[in-house]
Amino acid sequence: MSEVRLQVQNLCKTFGITKAVQNVSFNVNKGEVHALIGENGSGKSTLTNMLTGIYSIDSGTFVLDGKEIHPKNQVEANNEGVSIIVQELGTLSGLTVAENIFLGHEDRFVNRGIKNTSAMNREAQKLLDQYGFGRIRANAMVDDYNFEDRKLVEIVKATYFNPKIVVIDETTTALSQEGREELYKQMNRIRSEGNTIIFISHDLPEVLRMSDTITCLRDGVYIDTVKSADVTEDDLKKLMVGREVTGDYYRADYGEAVSDEVVLSVKDVTVPGQIQDISFELHKGEILGFGGLSESGMHEVGKACFGASFDRKGSVTLADGTQINDIPTAISHSMAYTSKDRDNESVVMNQSIRDNICLPSLGELTGFLHLLSRGKMKKFANEYAAEMSVKMVNTDQFVSDLSGGNKQKVVLARWIGKNSDILVLDSPTRGIDIKVKQDIYQLMDKMRKEGKSIIMISEELMELIGMCDRILIMKDGRINGDLQRSPDLDENSLIAKMV
Ligand code: ADP
Ligand code: MG
Numbered sequence: 001m002s003e004v005r006l007q008v009q010n011l012c013k014t015f016g017i018t019k020a021v022q023n024v025s026f027n028v029n030k031g032e033v034h035a036l037i038g039e040n041g042s043g044k045s046t047l048t049n050m051l052t053g054i055y056s057i058d059s060g061t062f063v064l065d066g067k068e069i070h071p072k073n074q075v076e077a078n079n080e081g082v083s084i085i086v087q088e089l090g091t092l093s094g095l096t097v098a099e100n101i102f103l104g105h106e107d108r109f110v111n112r113g114i115k116n117t118s119a120m121n122r123e124a125q126k127l128l129d130q131y132g133f134g135r136i137r138a139n140a141m142v143d144d145y146n147f148e149d150r151k152l153v154e155i156v157k158a159t160y161f162n163p164k165i166v167v168i169d170e171t172t173t174a175l176s177q178e179g180r181e182e183l184y185k186q187m188n189r190i191r192s193e194g195n196t197i198i199f200i201s202h203d204l205p206e207v208l209r210m211s212d213t214i215t216c217l218r219d220g221v222y223i224d225t226v227k228s229a230d231v232t233e234d235d236l237k238k239l240m241v242g243r244e245v246t247g248d249y250y251r252a253d254y255g256e257a258v259s260d261e262v263v264l265s266v267k268d269v270t271v272p273g274q275i276q277d278i279s280f281e282l283h284k285g286e287i288l289g290f291g292g293l294s295e296s297g298m299h300e301v302g303k304a305c306f307g308a309s310f311d312r313k314g315s316v317t318l319a320d321g322t323q324i325n326d327i328p329t330a331i332s333h334s335m336a337y338t339s340k341d342r343d344n345e346s347v348v349m350n351q352s353i354r355d356n357i358c359l360p361s362l363g364e365l366t367g368f369l370h371l372l373s374r375g376k377m378k379k380f381a382n383e384y385a386a387e388m389s390v391k392m393v394n395t396d397q398f399v400s401d402l403s404g405g406n407k408q409k410v411v412l413a414r415w416i417g418k419n420s421d422i423l424v425l426d427s428p429t430r431g432i433d434i435k436v437k438q439d440i441y442q443l444m445d446k447m448r449k450e451g452k453s454i455i456m457i458s459e460e461l462m463e464l465i466g467m468c469d470r471i472l473i474m475k476d477g478r479i480n481g482d483l484q485r486s487p488d489l490d491e492n493s494l495i496a497k498m499v
Helices: 044-051 074-080 097-101 117-131 147-159 177-192 204-210 233-241 298-305 327-332 342-346 353-364 374-387 404-417 434-449 461-467 491-498
Strands: 004-015 018-029 033-037 059-064 067-069 082-085 165-169 196-200 213-218 221-227 262-271 275-283 287-291 313-318 335-338 422-426 453-457 470-475 478-484
Touching: 004 044, 018 044, 018 059, 018 196, 018 213, 033 044, 033 204, 033 233, 044 082, 044 165, 044 196, 074 082, 082 147, 097 117, 097 147, 117 147, 147 165, 147 177, 165 177, 177 196, 177 204, 204 233, 213 233, 221 233, 233 434, 262 298, 275 287, 275 298, 275 313, 275 453, 275 478, 287 298, 287 461, 298 335, 298 422, 298 453, 327 335, 335 404, 342 404, 353 374, 353 404, 374 404, 404 434, 434 453, 434 461, 453 461, 461 491, 470 491, 478 491
Parallel strands: 018 221, 033 196, 033 213, 082 165, 165 196, 287 453, 287 470, 335 422, 422 453
Antiparallel strands: 004 018, 004 059, 059 067, 213 221, 262 275, 262 313, 470 478
């Protein structure tokens, strides 16, 4: 019989009129990876943020090893033996890697009121090396590293002190395959030491492979706890959505000819240190995929097409001869772009859903004397938020309050509202649950049929295979493979060109 580590008892949390967590109770055992699943907005992050002192608890209790805990912040949670790798960026800018790792625990390195920075750096570097992240330098500013490396720093920060419970909130979506493998190793280590992991992920095969037990939430309500060995992916989908998930997931057609009409022509594009001599043509009604490892340069290709690259050489030309060298030209010529780094580059967090959706369309939302019309903006935002079924109270709500999938819907609503003809979608379904994913795939299929053209950049090979007319595989900044849509394509044929 496994021993209980954590009892979640009658937990509740509301935000305004949103009941984010409603009377949730379940147990988590010692020495297990306990997955928490549920659609976007089902309350997973709210629950784990309460456990780790990030949010206050409205009512209910957490009992850890038989003792009630009430952490008021993350440091107090650490002291109780609970840590978290948060869904959003969890490191602080302006601090070094070492300062981030030991944030709140600096007193370990203080002697007679003086902080021994070099001892702290040494200790942090030792940890980074042990974890196999030695290329990250303890004394460097954390800002010098990209999103993924900063996530690796967070993994060290959350696990080096052998906590009793580590919460991993959708970290894997930010990681490349190599980063994931590192995380899995740490998860296995923590479990083998008899400690517990609460693992939040939308990647159901990953959930089934990595977890022992799975608890499902839906709309803030507890649904069920099951043993991973006893369930299939379809069982989990049904638990999450509350009904059988039917209909085509990806687009279903094969052998449809793509139009000859070229809408975007990319020629000899180079961004120093990132991509080299990239040339391709995007056709009307085509979904053109870019795949590769996360550092292959594929994300930069998207930026380069949208005129968002720094120091780009070569040309990006529309059918009418317009050269795309900057973002305003791209937007005014019906191009759209969604970034992989949604929180930092796509949404304006501290603004309302309404303002976010209206942003690229402000020119069309003016009234008397060319002043912005509040009424038009409201109507516009409501229309496209509804079209994307954004889960919200109303469009005055701040984007920072939304769950990841709903933020992505806001980003997409903005470009659908703008009625863009060419969409560059970088990781459009990153961190999004199956139902919203299916919505996005269907939307892409609809847009394609309407003659819109899409560049889809993704680290998920299955969605590239499922959605694209043609897939270009990037390796070391260059195009290394060119695969046509076919029912015979499998992940291995793509991987062969990636590594
Ligand atoms: P999940 O992590 O399962 O995707 P969340 O716990 O982030 O879901 O969100 C649950 C619900 O609570 C959502 O409706 C979300 O919009 C709302 N919510 C989460 N955090 C906040 C917040 N800080 N302010 C207001 N509403 C929030
Ligand atoms: Mg979440």
